[in-house]
């Protein structure tokens with residue numbers, strides 16, 4: 030068992046080595062000032078019309094002048110005013126401070142274990158490149174791939190290059206930057222359980238780290254969960270940093286139920302300390318999820334409404350317009366509940382429903398989130414609807430059913446859709462249904478939070494609303510993807526001489542307000558690991574509480590071999606989901622005909 034020193038053989042205790050954002054050349058006037066309450070230093074820039082400046086992420090504290098829409102005429106230097114403000118805000122994420130010199134001089138090695146895999150290619154390498162592209166990587170960085178497949182460094186670079194894109198608009202030196210980045214990428218083949226092979230990797234890393242005082246190392250375990258523990262063991266013994274910190278990103282799934290989670294957790298603790306582990310849930314890295322706490326806690330108009338007194342129900346909806354084609358093998362042993370609800374949607378609920386944290390520090394936020402999970406009532410099986418998609422042939426276009434996938438066992442009852450109602454048993458949320466819904470092969474790809482408010486009591490205009498009052502109630506929609514935005518449905522008078530009410534929306538569409546590229550969730554999260562910021566990562570006790578809620582449901586479904594309700598590929602999902610909502614007097618907001 031390890032002590033506080035983290036990985037076996039680590040010379041330094043995680044946390045003894047304070048971390049700052051990388052140094053990037055700043056305008057001459059930018060100068061470091063003292064840290065904010067998060068223990069992070071800030072940079073003061075004269076051009077920010079800000080009360081405070083601070084890091085990005087949940088702790089973002091830079092307040093920008095929002096009077097000028099992005100469509101406004103360019104400023105005198107030709108730059109769009111909001112673009113300019115965003116650029117400054119981004120620069121503020123690259124914090125400098127007392128330890129900036131350390132950061133500047135330390136080497137950083139990022140090892141992607143499972144480098145030949147799907148996630149690595151699709152998300153991790155592009156994210157690492159984007160971080161570098163944005164000038165957020167420490168100066169002395171190197172990237173290492175590790176997997177069993179045999180590859181030379183050059184073949185590895187070709188593999189990575191194929192998935193890198195110059196997504197960051199209007200920058201001209203992308204090609205050069207890509208070359209520079211690829212030159213710093215290396216590949217080490219090896220067996221996952223072999224300490225010797227990780228030592229070989231470590232020796233190669235030492236070569237690129239040797240000119241720096243200290244070397245910090247990040248290991249991203251982008252591998253199947255069945256080998257998490259052996260990799261953690263071999264890597265910690267063979268390749269921990271001898272001089273700096275060592276952090277390990279662990280991908281989901283974190284177990285399949287309470288028992289397997291406890292085992293995985295205990296096994297990982299044999300090799301890694303809690304402090305070193307960054308359990309990733311990429312939904313927490315999405316722009317609108319990060320904004321959730323800002324919306325609620327930085328606006329007087331929302332927080333007072335955030336309770337059973339005003340909110341009738343909350344819906345967290347995830348849908349994809351494609352099936353599990355090609356991933357059926359993995360999916361069939363997990364199903365949609367483990368794949369999406371137990372992690373992504375439940376994390377959103379806990380962040381949404383938590384009490385005001387003492388501060389924006391990671392532990393304060395996670396303390397509040399875990400309380401929500403522990404306060405949840407056991408899920409009632411009558412509040413669970415499961416479905417599985419079947420093939421569809423519409424207008425000559427054939428779509429396969431889940432069971433048509435060759436990698437799916439014949440007759441599988443694995444749910445590809447689930448809707449459920451959950452309740453938080455505390456004074457804020459007592460009796461408010463939290464309706465969660467996730468499905469594959471549905472009508473559209475979307476992820477959103479819908480907050481349906483109560484109707485106006487004694488509404489003077491009830492006769493004018495022409496429908497039931499609940500339908501005319503306000504609804505706040507946080508659109509996580511696509512078309513990121515926030516809108517509030519309100520009742521408004523139609524202009525003119527008559528007195529007719531119109532349901533319309535106050536609309537903050539990100540694409541019209543901010544002409545900036547939204548960073549991918551993995552970019553933000555990997556950068557947070559480099560910066561030692563755990564606010565957007567899951568703590569062990571959160572998972573423990575999550576599995577406590579979901580394990581009985583999964584056991585019921587699996588032991589009773591419950592039959593999922595079939596729904597056609599590309600439809601709105603099983604009808605049962607609508608009955609579930611109706612049971613609580615609610616309509617799914619995404620299914621409303623009047624979803625303006």
Ligand SMILES: NC(=O)C1=CN([C@@H]2O[C@H](COP(=O)(O)OP(=O)(O)OC[C@H]3O[C@@H](n4cnc5c(N)ncnc54)[C@H](OP(=O)(O)O)[C@@H]3O)[C@@H](O)[C@H]2O)C=CC1
Nearest residue numbers: 143145146147148149176177178251252253254280281282
């Ligand atoms: N892909 C995705 O979209 C997402 C993935 N994840 C999680 O990320 C992790 C990686 O996912 P993904 O890249 O899709 O996984 P892959 O199945 O592509 O596996 C990654 C690499 O691991 C090695 N590998 C695969 N199967 C085995 C095995 N049975 N034993 C030993 N090594 C194996 C292979 O490398 P080699 O043979 O070269 O050693 C492979 O390239 C998983 O934990 C997954 O659950 C999470 C969210 C989304």
Ligand SMILES: O=C1O[C@H](COP(=O)(O)O)[C@@H](O)[C@H](O)[C@H]1O
Nearest residue numbers: 311312349368369373476510550
């Ligand atoms: O974790 C997962 O997420 C993806 C959806 O992620 P998104 O960022 O594209 O919305 C999902 O397709 C996959 O099944 C699941 O494992």
